[in-house]
Amino acid sequence: MIAIDDLHKEFPGPDGPVPVLRGVSLHVAKGEIFGIIGRSGAGKSTLVRCINLLERPSRGSVTVGGRALSALDGPALRAARREIGMVFQHFNLLSSRTVRDNVALPLELTRVPRAAKRRRVTDLLELVGLSDQAESYPAQLSGGQKQRVGIARALASRPSVLLCDEATSALDPETTKSVLALLKEISRSLGLTIVLITHEMQVIKEIADRVAVLDEGRVVEQGRVFDVFTSPAHSTTRALVREVLNLELPESLASRLRHTPSTASHLVVRITFTGAAAHAPIMSEMVRRFGVSFNILHGHIDYIQDAPYGTLTVDAAGPESGLQAALDFLRHHNLKAEILGRVAETDRAVA
Template identity: 60%
Template structure:
């Protein structure tokens, strides 16, 4: 559905050329929800705006549904943008227009009749749960309701692609969950291809099928969400997912681990489980098989799309050879074992 080929974007700065994106190659399949994550300044918003050419790439090509947008003239590009909806962090609603009229605005601009607009907008308001709010104004709405208006407005032109630029970062956690559930429902019902820009890995975990990690205007890692969460390759990716999958060691535990009598002669390891290994009683079997004592200090089990994964921080005591054999035994059962550093 979307192909980015060699996308580079640079600006003229006071100290010379500033490169916001550098050689981005990306393929997003029809009907999937694709996430792009990175820290502030990584180039995320520039990248998503290149997809609909709100930002024109300095180099490279943008193909949507097989059509190269970068070679279209102004009229053809305007027509192509009708197939690409976009929702924003700060909603961008017109305060003087009702919910209905905000959603209707893009249809008015293309000259659609009032009866046709009514026929198009009414079911969209029902879809986003605002059917009984059509006559209200933005000032009368909560943040989540405003974003639902923004989503309905983006869907008014019946796009094939929906771009979401930090669409939940201005919302509280409970409202964020409801908006993500709505986006999943829209993706399933309408078959839309959804591209999500965010700095929150929880959004990626809860919503997306695949993810690309952006850093310094370059994609440093990408893959299906489960693989990226359970086997992150880059240090930045590991940092981004740390809060989501329970890698942060509580301060009280750090203090206890600093006591010599607790850590003396013990091996501190972090164990990463996924799939079937999450449900198997591996720790108890390991203790019996290798005559080692395992103290579980901290951990979390979670799931992505019904597939479980998790990690445990453990303190193990036993003969050195037995411990090494135990770690190798776990590795054979698809449990990744890492030396834990908690300082």
């Protein structure tokens, strides 16, 4: 649906051009929710603005729905932009227009007949759950309601692509959830392709199918959200993932970890559960079969796109053979078992 090839964008600066995008290539499939995440200054806002040519790329091409946008100009570009809806961080509603008239604006631009316009706006307000606010002005609405108006307006011209530029960054966590749920719902029901940029991994986790991580104008990692979350490869991705999945060991424990084997010590193991294994009673089975006892130090289960993903850090004590058998058992069940170190027996009491 969207193909971005070797996109470069430079902005003029006092000391010559400043590169913001340095060769970005992305492909977004029809009907998918594609997340682009990065720190501020990574170039994500510029990237999303290059998709509908609000920023003209310095080099490279942008194709949406088979049409090379970067080659268009004037009326052809404006016609192409009507196929692409856009939602903004600060909503960008016209304060002088009612909710109804804000949503009607894109339809006025193409001179849709009055009756058809009215019907379309009524349907859209119903879709976003704001039918009772049609005659209100934006100043009378909450942030979440304003963004719903923004979404309804973006959908008015029946676009096939929706660009969301930090659409939830100005909203509180609860409102964010409800706006994301709405986006997910319309993506499914309308077969809409959504490109969503954000600096919050939580948003990606909640809604995106695939994600690209942008760092200093380059895509450093991309893939299915579940894969990127469970095995991030790039340091930026790992840092972003850590913000939502709390995988750090408590300081008191980390400082006592020894990395040399010694007698009568306990293994500290981080077990990562993904998919079906997260539901199986693995731990209790290991206790029964191998005579190993577990002391849970740290645990976390999360759902990414409805797939469970958990980590459990345990202090495992038992005969060396039993510990080895337990590790083999875990690997046999396709669970990642990572030996973080050992804790001496005497230290254990403190834990």
